[in-house]
Amino acid sequence: MSGLDALYQQIILDHSKARHGSGLDTPAPAGAEAVSHQLNPVCGDEITLRAVVEGGRIRQLRWDGAGCAISMASASVLSDLAEGMELAEFGVLAGAFREMMRSRGKIEPDEEVLAEAAAFAGVSRYAARVKCAMLAWVAAEDAVGRASGGASG
Amino acid sequence: MAVASIPAALRRSADSLDDAEVLRIRNDFPVLGREVNGRPLIYLDSGATSQNPLSVLEAEQEFYEQRNAAVHRGAHHLAVEATEAFEDARQAVAAFVGARYEEIVWTSNATEAVNLLAYSFSNASLGRGGEAAARFALAPGDEIVATEMEHHANLIPWQELAARTGATFRYIPVDDDGALRMEEAAAIIGPRTKILAFTHASNVLGTVNPVPELVALARGAGALVVLDACQSAPHLPLDVKALDVDFAVFSGHKMLGPTGIGALYGRQELLDALPPFLTGGSMITKVTMEGAGYLPAPQRFEAGTQRISQAIALAAAVNYLRETGMERIHAWETALGRRLVEGLSAIDGVRVLGPAPGQERIGLAAFDVAGVHAHDVGQFLDDRGIAVRVGHHCAQPLHRRLGLTATTRASTYLYNTTAEIDAFLAAVSEVRGYFRAGE
Ligand SMILES: Cc1ncc(COP(=O)(O)O)c(C=O)c1O
Numbered sequence: 001m002s003g004l005d006a007l008y009q010q011i012i013l014d015h016s017k018a019r020h021g022s023g024l025d026t027p028a029p030a031g032a033e034a035v036s037h038q039l040n041p042v043c044g045d046e047i048t049l050r051a052v053v054e055g056g057r058i059r060q061l062r063w064d065g066a067g068c069a070i071s072m073a074s075a076s077v078l079s080d081l082a083e084g085m086e087l088a089e090f091g092v093l094a095g096a097f098r099e100m101m102r103s104r105g106k107i108e109p110d111e112e113v114l115a116e117a118a119a120f121a122g123v124s125r126y127a128a129r130v131k132c133a134m135l136a137w138v139a140a141e142d143a144v145g146r147a148s149g150g151a152s153g
Numbered sequence: 154m155a156v157a158s159i160p161a162a163l164r165r166s167a168d169s170l171d172d173a174e175v176l177r178i179r180n181d182f183p184v185l186g187r188e189v190n191g192r193p194l195i196y197l198d199s200g201a202t203s204q205n206p207l208s209v210l211e212a213e214q215e216f217y218e219q220r221n222a223a224v225h226r227g228a229h230h231l232a233v234e235a236t237e238a239f240e241d242a243r244q245a246v247a248a249f250v251g252a253r254y255e256e257i258v259w260t261s262n263a264t265e266a267v268n269l270l271a272y273s274f275s276n277a278s279l280g281r282g283g284e285a286a287a288r289f290a291l292a293p294g295d296e297i298v299a300t301e302m303e304h305h306a307n308l309i310p311w312q313e314l315a316a317r318t319g320a321t322f323r324y325i326p327v328d329d330d331g332a333l334r335m336e337e338a339a340a341i342i343g344p345r346t347k348i349l350a351f352t353h354a355s356n357v358l359g360t361v362n363p364v365p366e367l368v369a370l371a372r373g374a375g376a377l378v379v380l381d382a383c384q385s386a387p388h389l390p391l392d393v394k395a396l397d398v399d400f401a402v403f404s405g406h407k408m409l410g411p412t413g414i415g416a417l418y419g420r421q422e423l424l425d426a427l428p429p430f431l432t433g434g435s436m437i438t439k440v441t442m443e444g445a446g447y448l449p450a451p452q453r454f455e456a457g458t459q460r461i462s463q464a465i466a467l468a469a470a471v472n473y474l475r476e477t478g479m480e481r482i483h484a485w486e487t488a489l490g491r492r493l494v495e496g497l498s499a500i501d502g503v504r505v506l507g508p509a510p511g512q513e514r515i516g517l518a519a520f521d522v523a524g525v526h527a528h529d530v531g532q533f534l535d536d537r538g539i540a541v542r543v544g545h546h547c548a549q550p551l552h553r554r555l556g557l558t559a560t561t562r563a564s565t566y567l568y569n570t571t572a573e574i575d576a577f578l579a580a581v582s583e584v585r586g587y588f589r590a591g592e
Contacts, residue, residue, distance in 0.1 A: 003190060004536040008529075008588075017592055043528050043544045044558035066558065068526035069588060132528065 007126060008069065011077075011119040016069035021079025024064045028052050031059050034146035036139040040131050045071050047135050051143035058085050058144060068132050070123055075136035077116050082140060087148055093117070094141050101130050170477075170485035172570050178477070179568050181206040192538030195573045200356055200517050200564030201542050202406045203387065205470070209409055212469035216462040223458050225435055239461050242468035243451070246416060249471040250382070250401070251392035256424065258417040258451040259464055263383045264306040266402035266417035267350075269454060270379060271310040272430040274348070278318045282428030289377075289427060293319035296345040298376070300325040300333055300362075301554055302355045305547045307381040307402075311350055320347065327554060331358040331507045338370060346376040353385035353401075357548045357562065358507030359490060359514035361385070364396050372397075377423075383407055387566070388486055388515050390479040393418050405463065409470035414463035417454070424450030431456040474567075482567045486516030489565040489574055493518040496578035502585050506555060517564035519546065522581070524590030527559040533587060534561075537580045 031054030039046050045067030052060040061079045065072065082090055096113045097120070105125035109118035123133045179185045182204045187194050196204060216238065222231035224239045240254075247257045260266040276282065277289035291297070297311045301324050315322035325338045333351075342349060349371040354361050364380070371378045380401040385391050387408035393401050400423070405414040419427070429436060429447055433456040438446040447453045474482065494510045497503050502523035508514045522530050531543035542562045545552045552558055563577055585591065 002536065004533065004587075007532065013589060017589065043526075044549070044552075045526075045528075068528035070528070126532070129528070129532070 006122040007129070009119045009122065011116055012069060012073040015073035015076035015116075018076055019072055020076040021062055021083070022064060022076070024048065024050055024062050026060075026062055028062075029059050030054060032147045032149070034143045036142035036146075038135050038139040038142075040067070040071070040135055042128075042131065043068065045132060045135060047071070047075060047139050049075070049136060049139035049143050051140060051147045053087070053144060053147040056087055056148075058082050058087070058090055061140060061144075063136060063139070065136070067135065068129075070120075070129055070132040071135045074117075074120060074133045077119070078136050078140055081115055081117060082144075087144070090140075090144060094137055097137055098134070100124055101134055170481045170567070172572070175485070175568060175570050179570075181208070181473075182568055183207065183210075185568060189538040189540070190536055195537075195539040195576055197563040197565060197569065197573070197577060198540045198542050199387075199407070199566035199569075200384065200546075200562060202412070203409050203566055204568065205409055205411065205466075206473050208473055209411065209466045209469045213411060213462045213466040216465050221462075224461055225452070235461055238465050239459065242464040245468035245471055246464075247418075249391075249475060250386060250403070250418060251394045252418045253421060255450055256418055256421050258419065258424065258454040259459060260402075260415045260417055260454075261413055261460065262406070262415035263381065263402040263404040264415075266415055267307055267310045267379070267381070269417055269430045270400060270402075270419075270427075271314040273427045273454075274314055275317050276428040276430065282426065285426040286428050291315075291318035291320040291347055293321075294345060295320040295347045296323055296343075297321070297348045297350070298323045298325065298341055298346050299350045300352070301327045302331060302333070302358060302360070302548065302551045303350070303352055304356055304381065304383070305549070306383075307350055307352060307379075308550070311348070321345075325351070327551065329555075330509065331355065331360060331551070331555065333360075333362060333367075335363065335366060338367065342370040342374050342376065344374055346371065346374045348379060349374075349376045350379040350381070352381040352383070353391075354388070354515045355507065355548075355551075356384050356517070356564075357519045357546050357551055357560070359517045359519075360507055361389075361513055361515060364398070368397050382418075384515060384517075387474075389483040399423055405467040405470065408467075409473055410467035411463045414460050414467045419450065421450065424454070429453050429456070433457050435459075477567060485567060486565050486569075487514075489569055489571070490514050490516035490518065492571060492574045493563055493565070493578075496574065497581065500578070500582045502590060503581065506557075506560060516566070516569075517562060519560040519562040520581075521557055521560050522584055522590070525584055525588045527561045529588055530561045530581070530584050533584050534577070534580055537576075539577055539580055541577075 031052040033052045035050045037048045047065035049063040109121045111118045220234040222235040224236040247254045274289045277286040278291045378398045380398040382401045382403040386403040401418040406412040436456045504521045506519045527543040
C-alpha cells in the first residue's frame with residue numbers, strides 16, 4: 001500500500017462520503033445535552049457537535065461540519081462508535097484514540113478498543129493532519145463531559 | 154567574497170529565460186535536488202517562502218566565519234567590517250527597489266514592517282513626535298482604507314490601529330473575479346482618508362493591482378499610501394519612486410533570502426518625522442534619566458542588535474535576482490502562470506480564483522477542486538513530491554467573499570520549469586478520481 005493509500009484507507013474515504021451522524025436538525029432525545037464548537041484555525045475546518053447523555057450513556061451524538069476527508073470521516077466513525085456507549089467506555093475509547101494520534105505511527109492500534117477508528121492509525125504519521133482527525137473527538141469529549149456534569153468517565 | 158554560484162555572465166543574457174537556462178539556475182539551489190516521497194521535489198510554494206541559492210547561504214556563513222560582530226557599536230576591526238557589510242546590504246536592497254539608502258529600514262519581515270508603521274502612527278496619535286508627526290496622527294472621524302484582498306499582515310494591524318485611535322477602518326471590495334471595484338474605491342477614498350494600504354500583487358488571486366490609479370485617488374485625498382510589495386518585489390521589476398508610494402514593505406524570505414529579515418521603505422522626509430515604534434539601544438542621540446532624542450531614519454527604527462547576517466544574505470539574494478534580471482524573471486513567471494491557469498481551468502471540477510486566463514497575473518494560481526478539501530488536495534500532491542500551499546493563505550476575508558474557506562495554491566519562481574508545471578497539472582487532474590468526488 002502506498003503512503004497515501006495507508007493514510008486514506010478505504011474506510012476513511014467511505015466515511016468521508018457517508019458522514020454518519022451528520023445533521024443537527026434531528027431532534028435530540030430526552031437527556032442532558034451539550035454542544036461543542038471546534039475550529040482548526042490552520043485550515044478553517046469547523047465542527048459543531050451535540051451530545052445527549054442519559055443514565056450514564058451517550059444517547060445521541062450529532063454533528064455538522066465542513067472540512068477535509070480525514071476530519072469528516074473521523075466525525076462519522078466517532079458518531080457510529082460513541083452512540084449508545086457508557087460514559088466510562090467512551091472515556092477509554094477517546095483515550096485510546098488520542099494515544100494513537102500522538103504515537104507518530106509507532107504503536108499498533110488496539111482494534112478491540114478502537115474498532116473502525118483504528119483505520120486512522122496512518123494519520124498519526126502526518127503531524128499536520130493529526131488535528132484534522134482529532135477535531136471531532138475534542139468536540140465530543142468537551143460536549144459529553146459537560147452534558148454529564150463534568151465527568152465523562 | 155567567494156561564491157560558487159553559476160557565473161553571472163550566464164544569467165545576464167539578453168535573451169528570455171528558457172527551460173535550459175532554468176535547469177542551470179536550479180543547480181544553484183541545493184534543496185531543489187532533493188527527493189520527497191521517493192520523487193524529485195517539485196517546489197511550487199515560493200509564494201509562501203522561496204528557496205535559497207548557494208550565494209545566499211555562503212554569504213550568511215561567510216559572515217559568521219569571518220566578521221561576526223555587533224554593528225554600529227565598538228571600534229574593533231570585526232565591528233567595522235560587520236557594519237560596512239550591513240550598510241552595504243542596505244544599499245543593495247535600496248537600489249533593488251529604487252529607493253535611497255536612508256529610506257530602507259530593516260525589520261524581521263513584512264508583518265513587522267506594517268506593525269512598525271501602525272504603532273508609529275499610534276504614537277503620533279498620542280502626540281509623540283511633536284508638530285512634525287502631527288500629519289500621522291489619527292483621531293475619530295479619520296479613516297484608514299485597505300482592500301478586501303489583503304493578507305492578514307496588511308489588514309489586522311490597520312484594524313487595530315483604528316481601534317486604538319478611534320479612526321474608522323474601511324475597505325475597497327472585490328468583484329467575483331477578485332478584482333478591486335475601482336468605482337467603489339473612488340467613492341470610499343475621500344477627504345477623511347488618512348491612510349490607504351493595499352497589496353501590489355495578491356498572494357491568492359495573482360492580480361496585479363492598478364497602483365497608479367489608487368495612488369492618484371490617495372493623492373487627491375491627501376492620504377498616505379502603504380504598499381504591500383511582498384508578492385511584487387520578488388517577482389517583477391519594482392521601483393517605489395516610480396510608483397510614488399509613501400511606504401512599502403517586503404520580506405526577504407520570499408525573494409531568495411533567509412527568514413528573519415524584511416524591510417520597510419519610506420520616503421525620507423516621512424521616516425524622519427515619524428516617531429519610533431521600538432525604542433532602546435542604537436537608535437538614540439542623547440539619553441538622560443528624563444528622556445531621549447532619536448537618530449534620523451533608518452537608525453531611529455532599528456533599536457537593539459540587528460539581524461546582521463540575514464541582511465547581508467538578503468543583499469546576496471537581490472544581487473542574484475538583479476544578475477538574472479527582473480524583467481526576464483517576470484516574463485518567465487508570467488509564462489508559467491499562464492500555463493498554470495490554462496491547465497487548471499481545463500481540468501473538470503477545478504475553479505481557479507482571480508483573473509481569467511489571458512488576463513494579467515503573477516506566476517501563481519489558487520484553486521478549488523469541487524468535492525475535495527484543499528488539505529486533501531495538498532496531501533495527494535505531496536505524495537507525488539509536489540509542494541503547494543493549502544488553506545486560506547492568510548486571507549480569510551477574501552476567501553469568505555469568494556464563498557470558500559480553503560484553497561490550494563501553486564506559486565512559481567525563477568527556478569521552476571515547464572515540465573514541473575505539467576507534472577503538477579497531471580497530478581491535479583487525478584485528484585477528484587482518487588477522492589471519488591462527485592459520488
Ligand atoms: C501579500 C503578502 N503580504 C504579507 C505577507 C506577510 O509576510 P511575512 O509573513 O513574511 O511577514 C505575505 C506572506 O505570506 C504576503 O504574501
